[in-house]
Amino acid sequence: MRVALFVTCVNDTLYPRTGQAVVTLLERLGVEVDFPAAQTCCGQPQYNTGYRRETEPLAHRYADTFRGYDHIVVPSGSCAAMVRDNYPRLGARAAAEGRGRGLADAAASVVPRTYELTEFLVDVLGVTDVGAYYPHTVTYHPTCHGLRLLRLGDRPLTLLRKVRGLRLLELEGAEECCGFGGTFAVKNAAVSAAMGTDKARAITATGADAVCTVDNSCQLHIGGTLARQGSAVRPVHLAEILASTEGTEGKAL
């Protein structure tokens, strides 16, 4: 089984410890993981802002980079959804415009091999107890693309419930968007901030030590809002919790 990590550009640049956590976790589970260095960005910022043509080379790059791997593991619901939901659309549009089936074929080749981290753990490896230890209270915010596009369902919560020492606290209005939305956060800053403020308040009200998601781009917004509000709750990626063990606990918080 050849497994590649698609770390995503946000994690690569701003949250390297999330990528490191994925590597630690997968190696602990006996999976050898590779990081093909030709990878960059899935193209979601371009695509969702309307720059479809600018997205196409990045979709090609993704398909080329991960050719030959059985599984591509993505620690981001949003980027995994970009590949699975939108690459086929990009391919179909290009074909409909008479520009050949190249992109459609590239999309078809990566869609079935691309997994968000919790899907890979639960569906491919078949594990829900990854042997993690994390002695903190945690609330979970299901990010929109994981929730509604990938239909991650209760995979993340199932994994969290098996973490020793972790106490899960329910988040009110959990399924409401945090207001990040990529360029939405800047183009409609007032509404985005209002959504973020409400989400951050709900998170703080749980009294948890940490808020966990499967998307660091949403955490950028949630964490930034929490910090500005002076909240003590820390944003943490699910991979970092799952990577924690007795020896390392606390490091991720």
Add this chain to the structure above:
Amino acid sequence: MTRIPLGMPTPPGAAPAFPAAAARSTQDATLRENLRHATHTIRAKRAAAVAELSDWAELRAAGAAIKDHTLRHLDHYLEQAEAAVTAAGGQVHWAADAAEAQAIVTRLVRDTGEREVVKVKSMATQEIGLNEALAAAGITAYETDLAELIVQLGNDLPSHILVPAIHRNRAEIRDIFREHMARWGRPAPDGLTDEPAELAEAARLHLREKFLSAKVAISGANFLVAETGTLVVVESEGNGRMCLTLPETLISVVGIEKVIPAWRDLEVFLQLLPRSSTAERMNPYTSMWTGTSHGDGPAAFHLVLLDNGRTDALADQVGRQALRCIRCSACLNVCPVYERAGGHAYGSAYPGPIGAILTPQLRGTASALDASLPYASSLCGACYEVCPVAIDIPEILVRLRERVVEGGAVTIRGTRAVIRPAKGHAAERAAMRAARWTFDHPRALRAGQRLVSRTRRLHPRRLAGPGRAWSDTRELPEVPPESFREWWQRTRGPQGTA
């Protein structure tokens, strides 16, 4: 607080773009509270009403399939409907755009010699600004839906498809009734309080006068059944039923996408619509009429079939899904952006997610407002999830964003045209290109990451320029000393070629 003066549709070009309007409305604490309360209540009720049906997914798929089939053969079903309505004693008029529809209705009212009409709540007549056109011709139109009445008396604009006065609370409604009812007819009773029962009674007394004296009524329709030419209006209050039965002349303005092939298809929509809109198993009043019947109901019936950009939308393979819409407003009620920005920020009769995809297709993307609507969403997908006819609203939003920034082929009034990218996106386009170039050159990406990491102690905590939109309300993330890429390279040895 100030309200936008009456005048629908808001003239594109003059209206502020969505972000500016929404930045103002999000600061309005009363509005935020009214909307939060109303949308959360109906949201929960809808979820419960939908959960009752084990075959909701199948119903939803059937609704989408029936609409898609009808839209594919729209010419056929419209002609069938026209023939059936005509055979049943009605007259059918075709309106290519708002101006034509206004002119037809104005002429029809004038021909009756009346100067007053009563109106059934209708989105199509809001869309074409019919009340204003009639007023300019010296004809007064009285809204009879309770929420529309509140909006009309308050010289306000609707802010929701189903509950046009959703932005008003009880105390505000009491004040509007007390202050303005007298000018339009029977005044509010003395000592009116904000008790819902008292407010409803005041409206009932005020409206009864209108129902009993009106000779002409104007309506829309939820459905037009092609096989028999039957029109269908569903409602909760019964005020529509009064208008549809008491006057001598009935004029119905109906979007061409409202046609469905057969009565059998109604079975699907009469389940989907009430549960999605009011969270009811069945709406209290369903009125159906076919042409005219001797001695029963209006003696004259006119059907005005309205295009107004719909066939242009039909030409777009992605955007055409929007024409399935049955105006249930479930997407508004679940939308976190609508909840905070309010309906007026969308500058159209159609607010919320459906407005963000429909308005730019019906009006185009030339004005600053219309070009900003496709961006009025975080693409969270909650709207798609609740839509009873499975309109993939996020997909259409992205499609329309592409139309805004890249231009391309569109259909305008039936003619294929190539539009240029909207103005004001030059800097963004350059940034997107630069980002794409960097992402297509991993070495450059790595060099950039290194630079950012090495200078991380120098980064400001708040940004200037466009970045302020971020750092005004959010802390910036700490830049790590080393990217993942660097860490991998350092700890796992050279891999790949970057």
